Amino acid sequence: QVQLVESGGGLVQAGDSLKLSCAASGQTFDSYAMGWFRQAPGKEREFLAVINWSGVFRNYAESAKGRVAISRDNAKNTVYLQMNSLKPEDTALYYCAAVLSRGLPRSSWEYHYWGQGTQVTVSS
Secondary structure (H helix, E strand, O other), rough: OEEEEEOEHHHHHHHHEEEEEEEEEEEEEHHHEEEEEEOOOOOOOOEEEEEOOOOOOEEEEEOOOEEEEEEEOOOOOEEEEEEOOOOOOOOOEEEEEEEEOOOOOOOOHHEEEEOOOEEEEEEE
């Protein structure tokens, strides 16, 4: 069992940067691939980025490339999402998720554990 708690969301202006954190507790964190997703009102949950268990490999959604960066600190049981040049359309609830995998899963159905989400609102 893994518990995930996101933090770092808030209200920012267009063009600002934001760094989200996801703290994990429970079983061995470095056994899990970690992903970030978001869901805007009325829309489906959208994949943003995933990082493998060691932090060496990453994969991003095409829409996120160049503006977001995923990283992890296994000593702190934490995964991060750095977001730059934020736009109003980035407004959403941002979730981190964990799956016991050596790969880089991109689909939400592949993930076993989810946090409650942190709200990001970008004003124009």
